[in-house]
Amino acid sequence: xTRDRLEGLPLSVLLELSxxxxxxxxxxxxxxxxxxxxxxxYEEDRRERETLQNLILKIEQTKFASLSARxxxxxxxxxxxLPGAYDDDSVDLVLRDPSWALVxxxxxxxxxxxxxxxxxxxxLTLRVLEFAAPxxxxxxxxxxxxxxxxxSRYLHLxxxxxxxxxxxxxxxxxxxxxxxxxxxxxxxxxxPDDPKDRPGLTPAQVKLLxxxxxxxxxxxxxxxxxxxxxxxxxxxxxxxxFQDLAE
Amino acid sequence: MxxxxxxxxxxxxxxxxxxxxxxxxxxxxxxxxxxxxxxLPLLRVFHKLEEDGVPFRLTMSFSPTLxxxxxxxxxxxxxxxxxxxxxxxxERELVRTEGTPSxxxxxxxxxxxxxxxxxxxxxxQGNILRGFSYFQKKGHLEIITSAATHAFLPLYQNHPETxxxxxxxxxxxxxxxxxxxxxxxxxxxxxxxxxxERTLRTHKFEYFFASAxxxxxxxxxxxxxxxxxxxxxxxxxxxxxxMESTNALWSPDRGYPADPVYRDFYRDIGFDLDLDYxxxxxxxxxxxxxxxxxxxAVTGPTDQKVLYDPDRAQSRVKEHVQNFLxxxxxxxxxxxxAGVAGPPLLVAPFDAELxxxxxxxxxxxxxxxxxxxxxxANGVELVVPTQVIAASDLxxxxxxxxxxxxxxxxxxxxxxxxxxxxxxxxxxxxRMVELVGRFPDxxxxxxxxxxxxxxxxxLSQASDWPLIIKSGTTVGxxxxxxxxxxxxxxxxxxxLSSNTMDTEWLTTLEKRNNxxxxxDYRVFQRRN
Numbered sequence: 001x002t003r004d005r006l007e008g009l010p011l012s013v014l015l016e017l018s019x020x021x022x023x024x025x026x027x028x029x030x031x032x033x034x035x036x037x038x039x040x041x042y043e044e045d046r047r048e049r050e051t052l053q054n055l056i057l058k059i060e061q062t063k064f065a066s067l068s069a070r071x072x073x074x075x076x077x078x079x080x081x082l083p084g085a086y087d088d089d090s091v092d093l094v095l096r097d098p099s100w101a102l103v104x105x106x107x108x109x110x111x112x113x114x115x116x117x118x119x120x121x122x123x124l125t126l127r128v129l130e131f132a133a134p135x136x137x138x139x140x141x142x143x144x145x146x147x148x149x150x151x152s153r154y155l156h157l158x159x160x161x162x163x164x165x166x167x168x169x170x171x172x173x174x175x176x177x178x179x180x181x182x183x184x185x186x187x188x189x190x191x192p193d194d195p196k197d198r199p200g201l202t203p204a205q206v207k208l209l210x211x212x213x214x215x216x217x218x219x220x221x222x223x224x225x226x227x228x229x230x231x232x233x234x235x236x237x238x239x240x241x242f243q244d245l246a247e
Numbered sequence: 248m249x250x251x252x253x254x255x256x257x258x259x260x261x262x263x264x265x266x267x268x269x270x271x272x273x274x275x276x277x278x279x280x281x282x283x284x285x286x287l288p289l290l291r292v293f294h295k296l297e298e299d300g301v302p303f304r305l306t307m308s309f310s311p312t313l314x315x316x317x318x319x320x321x322x323x324x325x326x327x328x329x330x331x332x333x334x335x336x337x338e339r340e341l342v343r344t345e346g347t348p349s350x351x352x353x354x355x356x357x358x359x360x361x362x363x364x365x366x367x368x369x370x371x372q373g374n375i376l377r378g379f380s381y382f383q384k385k386g387h388l389e390i391i392t393s394a395a396t397h398a399f400l401p402l403y404q405n406h407p408e409t410x411x412x413x414x415x416x417x418x419x420x421x422x423x424x425x426x427x428x429x430x431x432x433x434x435x436x437x438x439x440x441x442x443x444e445r446t447l448r449t450h451k452f453e454y455f456f457a458s459a460x461x462x463x464x465x466x467x468x469x470x471x472x473x474x475x476x477x478x479x480x481x482x483x484x485x486x487x488x489x490m491e492s493t494n495a496l497w498s499p500d501r502g503y504p505a506d507p508v509y510r511d512f513y514r515d516i517g518f519d520l521d522l523d524y525x526x527x528x529x530x531x532x533x534x535x536x537x538x539x540x541x542x543x544a545v546t547g548p549t550d551q552k553v554l555y556d557p558d559r560a561q562s563r564v565k566e567h568v569q570n571f572l573x574x575x576x577x578x579x580x581x582x583x584x585a586g587v588a589g590p591p592l593l594v595a596p597f598d599a600e601l602x603x604x605x606x607x608x609x610x611x612x613x614x615x616x617x618x619x620x621x622x623x624a625n626g627v628e629l630v631v632p633t634q635v636i637a638a639s640d641l642x643x644x645x646x647x648x649x650x651x652x653x654x655x656x657x658x659x660x661x662x663x664x665x666x667x668x669x670x671x672x673x674x675x676x677x678r679m680v681e682l683v684g685r686f687p688d689x690x691x692x693x694x695x696x697x698x699x700x701x702x703x704x705x706l707s708q709a710s711d712w713p714l715i716i717k718s719g720t721t722v723g724x725x726x727x728x729x730x731x732x733x734x735x736x737x738x739x740x741x742x743l744s745s746n747t748m749d750t751e752w753l754t755t756l757e758k759r760n761n762x763x764x765x766x767d768y769r770v771f772q773r774r775n
Contacts, residue, residue: 080734213490
């Protein structure tokens with residue numbers, strides 16, 4: 001929508017457009033001010049749309065771009081309700097990238113309610129077990145206390161190439177009881193973002209990686225700056241307890 | 248002289264969107280737009296190349312959800328209605344733009360929709376897969392499949408039943424649709440995790456495409472860099488993505504589609520013209536939406552877009568193809584200097600919908616590309632992966648977890664905005680496996696319920712939903728889809744547990760979410 005086009009529209013249509021754009025126009029607003037406000041909104045929309053341009057994910061998003069601003073049909077707004085809990089004892093460990101994994105856990109409500117009534121109850125704990133290989137003895141483990149009511153968090157995997165599994169424990173004054181154990185996953189080996197930084201390369205290999213586009217490859221682009229605020233949920237409660245123990 | 252082997256790969260995929268419960272459902276336009284702007288124009292290019300004796304060759308992957316939608320009679324009928332309206336709007340646009348510089352562009356749109364209507368009705372009788380199968384039989388196309396609902400497989404590596412189901416169904420749907428098994432597989436988002444090759448091998452997939460960093464960081468140094476496939480344990484080949492070839496089209500700064508003369512994707516009459524004029528062509532919407540009729544050029548980083556000139560854009564296409572081929576030869580020379588013997592293999596995978604839908608001139612670019620490559624003086628030979636495997640002694644090694652997204656892993660599919668999905672999809676898999684254990688061999692209504700439960704589990708796993716949620720486009724719809732499939736599955740699970748199945752509801756659900764009609768729920772049998 002251009003300025004010329006807006007200037008050619010009657011005031012009633014401009015007001016209608018303003019309402020559609022959630023501008024909540026003031027009654028005293030002049031025609032010119034309305035047009036300015038609308039142009040600002042359209043410009044913002046346009047900028048948002050243009051930032052979607054290019055790159056793989058952006059291309060995929062354009063498949064869905066034509067309808068991005070539309071409201072859902074009336075009857076489609078009644079969302080189905082997801083189960084709030086599955087009343088299960090479980091812990092899942094999901095690898096996100098070489099350094100971070102998502103942890104999901106759940107404890108049966110009746111069980112948890114019973115424990116919390118006990119005076120010696122101290123809370124739930126995740127125990128991170130580290131292995132050199134699957135089906136070998138645990139090298140070390142670290143506890144992470146779980147805040148009441150939480151059901152997920154991101155976990156930093158400290159040693160590339162090592163294997164990890166999680167145990168969900170309930171802690172009492174004098175004992176710890178195992179509730180559930182996750183599958184064992186491997187933190188990927190330590191790989192450089194730019195493959196040219198692999199250790200021990202010969203000059204010929206560096207040259208080959210250079211012409212292979214190693215500086216352009218996926219890991220060399222758009223890497224998040226660091227663990228702070230990454231992934232988004234980390235901010236909710238940090239990894240300090242885990243890191244302290246790891247040291 | 249042949250100096251480059253070039254493998255062009257187009258990945259065609261859309262999530263399963265089909266809503267018979269509404270007379271018109273806007274998200275079904277995702278398919279219709281791709282049909283009108285990419286798939287049908289691409290088939291016309293293939294036919295013209297064949298008529299002209301141009302020896303083109305490429306690989307295309309069709310995801311099983313897209314394959315299902317393209318063969319669905321309801322969606323075929325709805326696409327005909329969409330085409331009728333598009334053609335009517337095209338006729339009105341011819342009148343509206345008469346005597347203006349945009350008239351030439353309006354004629355392009357009228358021709359596009361007229362050809363689409365004719366081809367869809369008369370040539371393909373509603374099923375365009377016939378067209379692609381034809382070119383497969385002629386040896387121009389190597390058609391492969393992708394995971395059943397395009398799940399991001401590494402996120403399900405602790406649930407081997409999902410990996411198995413996604414790949415087994417992919418193989419079956421492909422064979423039924425294209426009349427022969429798929430020899431390769433497009434891993435959604437090129438996402439790989441160690442061990443995946445075992446399941447690939449089980450289903451006789453011989454190759455897949457991997458990210459560049461996966462290949463360049465392979466356990467053993469890749470002797471031919473990113474210019475040859477690597478063999479994983481068990482023999483499955485991983486083909487690397489050539490970053491320079493793909494960036495030539497994808498780079499936000501230097502990519503061809505960003506050229507100022509090409510058509511702008513975002514500026515659309517749906518947002519510019521009077522709503523009363525547009526209303527008849529936006530059924531099902533009270534709001535404005537893109538119509539596909541766009542009259543402005545990319546222009547540059549400005550909102551003062553100049554008018555699009557189709558002739559100017561077409562001549563730029565030829566220049567860009569020449570430039571692309573020149574750069575490949577230059578690249579080949581640098582690769583040779585780096586010690587790679589013989590013509591290097593450059594693999595350039597793209598989303599098919601880049602060509603035509605997003606980059607309007609993209610289909611013409613492909614046409615010009617194949618024609619110019621046919622001239623031996625350009626030194627480029629087109630190859631498909633099975634040819635390369637047959638002719639190569641592949642280096643054996645191992646790869647690490649990887650994807651082709653920026654960052655290289657699962658960042659886009661698992662973050663604070665979308666990680667709530669996985670608690671539910673994981674539980675649904677566990678429960679589905681449990682159901683197969685409890686009902687290993689049932690018939691009748693129970694069998695129908697179990698098959699539908701499996702469909703709902705698979706539909707909830709589509710990688711499109713977390714991606715849409717993360718990118719903030721049609722978030723409400725994506726959230727709704729995940730919740731709906733989980734809720735449907737949960738209802739079936741609980742009904743089977745209490746032996747109280749609502750047959751009417753089940754029948755309605757079967758008709759609505761009818762993807763993979765031949766699915767057998769036992770595909771979710773326990774794997775460890």
